[in-house]
Amino acid sequence: MQRNTEVDVLVIGAGPVGMTAAAVLAEYGVRLRIVDRRPGPDSGTRCTNLWPATLDAMAFMGLDVGELLERSQPMRHKVFHLGEDSFSSDLTEYGAVSPVPLTQSQDVVDAMLTARLERFGVAIEYGVEACRVDPDDDGVTVVLRPAGPASDAPAERVRAGWLVAAQGMGTGAEELLGVRRTVRSFPGVRILHADARLENRDGIGPDEEHIYLAASRSAGLVPLPGGLHRLFLMEPDPAGGERPGAREIVSAVARVSGLPLTAVEPACPWWARPESRIAETFRLGRVLLAGGSATALPLTVHGMNNGMQDAFNLAWKLGMVVRGLGDEVLLDSYTVERRRVARKLVEVTERVLGMGTSEDSQATHGPRIRQGRVDMRTQPSVTYRQSPLSQDQGRPGGPQAGDPMPGLLDLAAGTRPCCTEWTLLVPRDSAGAPPVPLAELRALADKYAAVRLRLTEPGSTVHLVRPDGHIAFRGPVDDPAALAGYAARFLR
Ligand SMILES: Cc1cc2nc3c(=O)[nH]c(=O)nc-3n(C[C@H](O)[C@H](O)[C@H](O)COP(=O)(O)OP(=O)(O)OC[C@H]3O[C@@H](n4cnc5c(N)ncnc54)[C@H](O)[C@@H]3O)c2cc1C
Incomplete structure (x- = not known):
């Protein structure tokens, strides 16, 4: 088949991370290719769990997480045993789809992502290796060649506006992309x-x-x-x-x-x-790193979840930029948001590894475990409060800018904003609350193609929610100018 040698985005790597990025970009209508040097889909022993934040991301992507819930095993408790003592911790945390993690085979997730790509007419190009990457100010030139033993097929040059590097761990991201990483081995x-x-x-x-x-x-x-x-x-x-x-x-x-x-x-x-590795930045101009290319964790329990969350966070921003719906500053928030989560995960997993291999667990960890002072949730809740994209002018209390917006994603009620939409949640007018300047807010929403206005219960706060369900802006309903200022900075 004749392939485009000019695309908006080239994705290297068709693991769960590359496929997540490609599926979201396809939803935005971005022209893309996704290549993988494997001869076909991977099916070795790999990930077994899905954290609540990953499930929410999958739901925003339009994957059938309802069916996945039925087929998977919920994991409600983690029990630590130390000699005669044991301590059980409840794994419940914020998650719109499921408040607890599920266990499920990575093959099932891969199959869901592959089917999603097929729906958009995106076929993964297996047996194709990216062997050279030359970025410049306007894009990236990549040399692709048939993978495996020397082949007569000629190498192909592809020009892409952007490159998503999703090559997994230990697959030469340093050499291919010139990425510097902090490495720690055990x-x-x-x-x-x-x-x-x-x-x-x-x-x-x-x-x-x-x-x-x-x-x-x-x-x-x-x-x-x-x-x-x-x-x-x-x-x-x-x-x-x-x-x-x-x-x-x-x-x-x-x-x-x-x-x-x-x-x-x-x-x-x-x-x-075990080894941990984290890239100094997740963005090198037009090259964006996600999943194992950006972060390797010493324990296996997070790689896929963290990587899929990276890819989702990155891809909706990139989709907005490529389609002219958002300013390129959106992409600057990617490293800030996801590297922070990655650093926290590196810290947590290194601590668990240290605890699990400590010479004297009783003396070192016994008291904390007995008092229930060990944070047993393997995935700390994901919030982006420190992001340049988060602007909070609301009253103290309640979810803040950067936090996931509760109630936005409600599968039982059939409410699922698409990952291409920003949702402007405007309270209905009511006696005793500040008057809602609805016409002005509607005009603001209409100005931006990606924004949808939704009326909510009476109140005094407006929320602008990002395509990944995190609150971008929170402010008083009677001050639309602040919201307009926010939107003008990031949306087109
Ligand atoms: C035993 C085991 C258990 C695990 N358990 C969990 C778990 O419980 N929870 C969890 O979240 N994670 C778990 N993981 C981690 C998870 O499997 C990986 O983190 C996940 O597969 C990473 O996804 P990825 O897309 O970043 O990389 P990969 O799945 O490695 O995909 C990267 C792809 O890029 C391709 N590629 C690389 N270089 C090139 C190139 N130059 N050109 C073209 N293609 C290229 C590769 O062929 C590969 O297919 C586990 C892993 C293992 C091994």
Whole structure:
């Protein structure tokens, strides 16, 4: 098939991150290509969970998260065990689609994203590798070539206005893009996983993750859909570096946890040496980094979630800019917002890794665990209060600019703003509240193609909500000039 050699956006990498970016850009009507050097979709053992913020992003993207909820396993509690003590933490947090994380196979998420792309007529170009990237002030020139053993097919030069680098971790983002990253490794430690159906799991609820801390090592169990569990282990890395099989991993988890585990058909053994990496910036002019290209976490529990959230945050901004609906300053907020979340995740996961491999967990972590002072939620709530896009002139209390707007996304009521829309929430007039200058606010909404006005319960505050459901502007309803000033800075 003849491919465009000039596009608005080229996406490198068709993992969940690249596909998320491409699906949102396609929704905006952006001309794009997405390439991946793999011969076809990935299907190895990978992500098992979906955090509430990721599910909300998927809903804004128009994915069928209602069906996903039915097929997935909710995870309501995380239980830490330390010797005779155990402490259970409720995993509930803000999430419009689900207040608790779900467990689900990454293959299911990949399939949903692929289907979404197909709906927009976007076909992933597998077997195509980006081997050279030359950015300039107006765009990026990328050399693509057939991946794999030397082929006679000629290399192709593609000119793109923007490049989304979604190549995953450890895939040469430094060399290809010239990205500088802060790297931290954890010598002498390794992480292992295996999946299994456990026969005797007394005391382990179907919606509970359990973590067992012991000297220098820890083990855990996460429930998966279909009655399976993912078993994991953090432990000293033996000098020989031999790779244990799934059965050995189950036995090691049984030893550390003290559980009499019997596993039926243990499978998918996996191990890695942890490392964290974070790019100094997520934007290098016309090159934008997302997911593993920007951040690698020492524990596997966040990579896909964090990356999909990056991609969603980036893609609606890029879609607005490419389609002339928003000012390029929107993109400046991308690094500020997402690098902050990434730094927090690096910090949390490094702390959990330290806790899980501490030589003396009892003395070091026992008191905090017993007092319930360990933040067990693996994904801290996502808010962008410090973003240059967040302007708050509202009264103290309630959700602020940068926070997710409660009630905006309500699947039960069938309310789902599209990821191309900004929603202007205007309170209805009522006795006792300041008069609402509705005509003026309607005129303001009509001025910008992306803004939709929605009337809400009576009150005194207007909210302008971004396409990702976060509050952009909050201010008094009787001061439309402040809102107009905000809109003029960012919207076109
Ligand atoms: C065992 C395991 C368990 C995990 N569990 C979880 C979990 O519970 N929760 C969670 O959130 N995450 C988890 N993860 C992490 C998650 O799987 C990854 O973070 C996620 O796949 C990253 O997505 P990505 O799109 O950034 O990268 P990838 O999925 O790696 O996709 C990047 C793609 O880019 C392509 N590519 C690279 N370079 C080029 C190039 N030059 N040209 C063309 N194509 C290129 C690659 O072929 C690849 O397909 C787990 C990972 C593993 C291995």
